[in-house]
Amino acid sequence: MDPAIDRLTARLRERRGREAEGVGLIWAAVAIIIAPDPGSILLIRRAERDGDPWSGQMALPGGRRDPVDADLEHTARRETWEEVGVTLPVASALGALDDFAPSTPMLPPVAVRPFVFHLDHRPALTLSDEVDTADWVLLDHLRDAANYFETTVVARGMEFERPAYHVPGGVVWGLTERLLTQFLELL
Numbered sequence: 001m002d003p004a005i006d007r008l009t010a011r012l013r014e015r016r017g018r019e020a021e022g023v024g025l026i027w028a029a030v031a032i033i034i035a036p037d038p039g040s041i042l043l044i045r046r047a048e049r050d051g052d053p054w055s056g057q058m059a060l061p062g063g064r065r066d067p068v069d070a071d072l073e074h075t076a077r078r079e080t081w082e083e084v085g086v087t088l089p090v091a092s093a094l095g096a097l098d099d100f101a102p103s104t105p106m107l108p109p110v111a112v113r114p115f116v117f118h119l120d121h122r123p124a125l126t127l128s129d130e131v132d133t134a135d136w137v138l139l140d141h142l143r144d145a146a147n148y149f150e151t152t153v154v155a156r157g158m159e160f161e162r163p164a165y166h167v168p169g170g171v172v173w174g175l176t177e178r179l180l181t182q183f184l185e186l187l
Helices: 003-014 072-084 139-143 174-186
Strands: 026-035 040-046 062-064 093-096 110-118 131-138 148-155 158-167 170-172
Touching: 003 093, 003 110, 003 174, 026 072, 026 174, 040 072, 040 139, 062 072, 062 110, 072 093, 072 110, 072 131, 110 174, 131 139, 139 158, 139 174, 158 174, 170 174
Parallel strands: 026 110
Antiparallel strands: 026 040, 026 062, 040 131, 093 110, 148 158, 158 170
16 A cells, blocks of 8 residues: 555554534534546535535535444435445445534525545446536645645635635635545544
8 A cells, every 4th residue: 555545544543533412413524535647636616506515615525324324324325325436345434534513504404425446447437417527636736735725615606705716617715625634634
């Protein structure tokens, strides 16, 4: 295995992620999928959908926990299969980051647990109607400070200044930016 992946796996196992607390939380999970040649992660652009507060945004594969899910890691694996057609074997899981919640009270009370997976190749993608596009983004691109800066974003008709990653497929901000920042710090 790649020495960087070995270090990341050790760091994830050494730490205990911060768990979200609260009454009435809606639980969800996302997958940070690392693949080689060269090292990249999979990002999606969510399809435009009425009533979806994250409609059209760059994100990671994932979604809400379903009653059939054994745990949140299963949620991340199931949602990844449903959204992009990628199977994430149990053995590909490296660990979890902290739980995250939206930082604005205008959004639903969601708690998201990000899980990190490592695949030995980039699988073919089959996009569902929930996903507009999906692209492998180079880790070196995300680490480059020239691609991370304050940006004006528009959500629900309002403009905000937020830190964001500028990637070939768009701008990654908000909850996804926050969890990617934690992931890159651990990497």
